Amino acid sequence: MKPRLLTSCLLFVVGLFIYSGCGNATNQGALNTSSAAEKVYVAPGEHDEFYAFLSGGFSGQLSVYGLPSARLLKIIPVFAVDGEKGYGFNEETKPMLNSSYGFIPWDDAHHPELSQTNGVPDGRYVFINGNNTPRVAKIDLSVFETTEIIEIPNSGGNHSSPFTTENSEYVVAGTRFSVPIPQEDVAIDSYKDNFKGALTFIGLDDEGHMDINFQVLVPGYDYDLAHSGKGKSHGWMFFTTYNTEESHTLKEVNASQNDKDFIAAVNWKKAEEYLAEGKAKDFPTSYLINRYDETTHTATSITRNSVKVLIPEECPGLIYYLPTPKSPHGVDVDPTGEYIVGNGKLSADLTVHSFDKMIAAIENESFEGEVDGIPILKFEDVVAGTVASGGLGPLHTEFDAEGNAYTTFFISSEVVKWKVGTWEVLDRAPCYYSVGHLMIPGGDSRQPWGKYLVAMNKITKDRYLPTGPEMNHSAQLFDISGDKMELLLDFPTVGEPHYAQGIAADVVKANSKKIYPINENEHPHVIRQEADARVVREGDVVRIYMTSIRSHFTPDNIEGIKVGDKVYIHLTNLEQDWDTPHGVSVLGANNAELLVMPGQTETLYWEPTKPGVYPFYCTDFCSALHQEMQGYIRVSGRGSNVELSWSVGE
Amino acid sequence: MLLAALALLLLFVFPLWSITLTAPQYPHGVSMYIWINQITGDTEFTLQNINILNHYVGMKYIEPDSIPELTYFPYIVGAMTGLGLIASFARSRKVYLAWGIVLVILGGLGIYDFYLWEYDYGHNLSPTAPIKVPGMAYQPPLLGSKMLLNFKADSYPHWGGLFLALSIFGSFWAFLKGKKKNKAARSEAFRTTTTENHLQAS
Numbered sequence: 045m046k047p048r049l050l051t052s053c054l055l056f057v058v059g060l061f062i063y064s065g066c067g068n069a070t071n072q073g074a075l076n077t078s079s080a081a082e083k084v085y086v087a088p089g090e091h092d093e094f095y096a097f098l099s100g101g102f103s104g105q106l107s108v109y110g111l112p113s114a115r116l117l118k119i120i121p122v123f124a125v126d127g128e129k130g131y132g133f134n135e136e137t138k139p140m141l142n143s144s145y146g147f148i149p150w151d152d153a154h155h156p157e158l159s160q161t162n163g164v165p166d167g168r169y170v171f172i173n174g175n176n177t178p179r180v181a182k183i184d185l186s187v188f189e190t191t192e193i194i195e196i197p198n199s200g201g202n203h204s205s206p207f208t209t210e211n212s213e214y215v216v217a218g219t220r221f222s223v224p225i226p227q228e229d230v231a232i233d234s235y236k237d238n239f240k241g242a243l244t245f246i247g248l249d250d251e252g253h254m255d256i257n258f259q260v261l262v263p264g265y266d267y268d269l270a271h272s273g274k275g276k277s278h279g280w281m282f283f284t285t286y287n288t289e290e291s292h293t294l295k296e297v298n299a300s301q302n303d304k305d306f307i308a309a310v311n312w313k314k315a316e317e318y319l320a321e322g323k324a325k326d327f328p329t330s331y332l333i334n335r336y337d338e339t340t341h342t343a344t345s346i347t348r349n350s351v352k353v354l355i356p357e358e359c360p361g362l363i364y365y366l367p368t369p370k371s372p373h374g375v376d377v378d379p380t381g382e383y384i385v386g387n388g389k390l391s392a393d394l395t396v397h398s399f400d401k402m403i404a405a406i407e408n409e410s411f412e413g414e415v416d417g418i419p420i421l422k423f424e425d426v427v428a429g430t431v432a433s434g435g436l437g438p439l440h441t442e443f444d445a446e447g448n449a450y451t452t453f454f455i456s457s458e459v460v461k462w463k464v465g466t467w468e469v470l471d472r473a474p475c476y477y478s479v480g481h482l483m484i485p486g487g488d489s490r491q492p493w494g495k496y497l498v499a500m501n502k503i504t505k506d507r508y509l510p511t512g513p514e515m516n517h518s519a520q521l522f523d524i525s526g527d528k529m530e531l532l533l534d535f536p537t538v539g540e541p542h543y544a545q546g547i548a549a550d551v552v553k554a555n556s557k558k559i560y561p562i563n564e565n566e567h568p569h570v571i572r573q574e575a576d577a578r579v580v581r582e583g584d585v586v587r588i589y590m591t592s593i594r595s596h597f598t599p600d601n602i603e604g605i606k607v608g609d610k611v612y613i614h615l616t617n618l619e620q621d622w623d624t625p626h627g628v629s630v631l632g633a634n635n636a637e638l639l640v641m642p643g644q645t646e647t648l649y650w651e652p653t654k655p656g657v658y659p660f661y662c663t664d665f666c667s668a669l670h671q672e673m674q675g676y677i678r679v680s681g682r683g684s685n686v687e688l689s690w691s692v693g694e
Numbered sequence: 695m696l697l698a699a700l701a702l703l704l705l706f707v708f709p710l711w712s713i714t715l716t717a718p719q720y721p722h723g724v725s726m727y728i729w730i731n732q733i734t735g736d737t738e739f740t741l742q743n744i745n746i747l748n749h750y751v752g753m754k755y756i757e758p759d760s761i762p763e764l765t766y767f768p769y770i771v772g773a774m775t776g777l778g779l780i781a782s783f784a785r786s787r788k789v790y791l792a793w794g795i796v797l798v799i800l801g802g803l804g805i806y807d808f809y810l811w812e813y814d815y816g817h818n819l820s821p822t823a824p825i826k827v828p829g830m831a832y833q834p835p836l837l838g839s840k841m842l843l844n845f846k847a848d849s850y851p852h853w854g855g856l857f858l859a860l861s862i863f864g865s866f867w868a869f870l871k872g873k874k875k876n877k878a879a880r881s882e883a884f885r886t887t888t889t890e891n892h893l894q895a896s
């Protein structure tokens with residue numbers, strides 16, 4: 045005990061020395077502030093070089109930033125209702141948040157993942173997982189809107205998701221919390237007998253629609269993160285596991301006992317063969333697919349009642365376990381596809397497996413055991429090297445285009461740069477504070493753009509002006525174009541950005557739409573000209589077919605609505621010019637506004653409860669006469685005989 | 695002369711004139727193109743967008759269907775092309791000249807007509823316009839640039855206008871070239887002697 049005490053005392057003194065040596069606390073980290081400022085300066089009116097998609101964590105949304113300026117470009121609502129855009133409030137997007145449990149207004153979004161072609165981000169879609177009620181969303185990058193959300197059955201805590209294969213053949217969803225499959229009412233302490241995990245493979249059809257192709261039923265561990273093979277390892281998907289102890293309580297202790305957990309290697313090409321052979325079992329379940337159609341501007345939900353499940357015992361060669369030390373968190377595959385990095389989060393070192401060695405070990409059937417039909421490879425057979433990092437608590441690794449890897453260390457709060465193949469540590473940079481994920485544009489693909497690294501930190505404390513007990517999480521931008529990483533910028537983020545993705549702006553921006561052509565609008569309640577504006581009553585359902593164009597609504601005077609009516613305001617924005625949305629909101633409506641893009645139709649539902657005259661107005665400052673863009677709806681008593689009428693300019 | 699007549703057909707392929715409006719909110723400008731038979735914009739929605747902007751100051755909607763010239767101009771241009779072709783076979787200098795002069799007159803009338811429309815749109819404002827600036831008219835310039843409130847309006851001939859001019863010059867050139875042919879013999883002799891002098895000097 046004594047020598048250790050002495051060492052820690054010594055370290056403390058050294059630490060103090062280093063701390064005081066840093067001097068100016070307001071300039072923490074950046075080596076040369078003026079050159080750093082120049083590197084992140086994007087002149088007014090100019091565009092950033094990269095788009096960065098940062099998950100919104102517990103905000104449920106996806107934030108879009110420009111790099112290197114770190115300017116916030118947009119927040120895309122995904123898993124949480126958003127009054128700003130009417131998402132989840134208007135009739136058209138409510139179905140996006142449907143699930144087999146009904147309407148869910150929130151989720152915890154973790155990992156954005158860009159679609160890929162030939163292992164390179166192609167700028168078509170970005171996927172993101174909902175962790176709490178397992179779901180995967182797809183955002184279409186021609187409109188930067190969520191256009192599809194699929195629910196994942198037999199899963200609990202959709203964390204190892206939504207990592208994609210080289211041509212986005214699949215987007216995966218591995219369960220972090222094992223659950224009874226199928227769900228049933230059992231004692232929690234029957235975990236070892238009744239709890240299972242599922243690794244889900246979501247396929248994309250030619251139109252880009254998601255559906256579940258199959259699930260692999262696996263032992264009841266926690267499946268934490270994933271990444272697909274690439275190049276020579278294309279066809280394989282790797283998942284990390286922890287809690288191979290299969291504990292169900294006080295996991296911080298009980299799930300940290302085994303010296304090694306596993307990286308699961310799934311051969312999905314083999315899975316396709318088994319599917320073709322009819323080896324999959326149909327498990328009854330219930331899950332929803334919610335699709336937003338860009339021509340009807342409306343989402344609809346599809347219910348599925350069964351899922352195809354492959355059972356490893358019946359499908360030899362489908363899945364193997366690679367022993368990996370200390371509850372590995374991230375699993376990251378280098379751009380060549382040869383090295384599989386296991387970030388053992390309770391250790392100091394990184395374990396790197398070799399794909400070639402793994403294949404050789406499988407061919408030699410050199411196994412040290414088996415769990416539920418899943419062969420366990422020998423650690424010595426598959427390990428390629430160890431990075432003696434000098435840090436503590438490695439979580440995630442990304443790559444540049446020069447054969448270097450960058451790993452975050454949560455506990456020692458730093459990013460460490462090391463050489464793939466020699467495992468030599470090249471550089472280290474402190475993070476403020478406790479970094480989780482990191483992102484290099486294209487850094488998990490076959491062709492990283494490199495240049496920048498964004499560290500996403502979990503603890504903010506004193507980095508910005510204080511804002512009370514709750515603070516935004518902080519991200520930090522590094523220049524990685526030189527031998528040494530250079531801290532350029534701190535920027536606050538929305539919610540908790542877990543993972544992020546970056547892509548050269550040129551790949552995306554040319555496809556960005558400016559308007560929705562009104563002549564392609566197939567909304568069931570569209571009207572394409574003011575002359576068609578009208579109000580229609582069917583029993584107590586009243587439909588107001590309304591248009592907006594600078595700077596008036598048609599109609600803007602409506603009478604004959606009664607208390608208790610179910611009023612649908614179908615607003616079509618007739619504008620066909622870029623950046624001319626109109627909003628609408630009604631006094632007393634238990635709802636959010638509509639924010640209708642040019643050429644789009646959206647519907648505000650309102651049940652008036654009291655007689656009176658209710659103003660409504662445009663909420664998005666649209667023109668010089670925006671303040672005049674308003675109208676009135678007269679609401680009469682239940683038994684009134686005020687006739688239905690509507691007008692504008694009379 | 696043949697080319698002059700055929701050049702007129704290009705008026706069906708290119709607009710005559712363009713008016714471009716630029717403002718801080720429209721950094722790349724909004725352009726409207728006037729053809730002999732239609733009015734177009736950068737996109738199919740440009741006219742609607744210009745009309746939306748114009749209505750604030752009470753300008754009438756620009757509706758191509760309500761401009762009769764767009765219906766009969768194509769016939770005039772067609773007829774002139776036909777006459778030009780006939781003229782080119784007539785091989786008469788005087789016919790070339792006559793055709794050219796008629797085209798100048800028609801072109802002049804066309805420009806005057808364009809001016810009248812511009813005047814009408816710019817001055818004939820709705821008395822209930824939301825934005826009224828005393829003494830302000832919104833007539834775009836016939837040729838050149840002018841500030842119309844927040845918009846800078848640039849009005850210039852487009853390819854069609856250039857081809858019309860080319861057509862007129864073509865007919866005059868044909869006329870002049872015919873004239874020169876008569877003098878050809880004399881100038882030929884002169885040119886030969888000067889060339890010889892040059893050669894000796896060097």
Ligand SMILES: [Cu+2]
Pocket residue numbers: 594595625626627662663664665666667670673
């Ligand atoms: Cu408006």
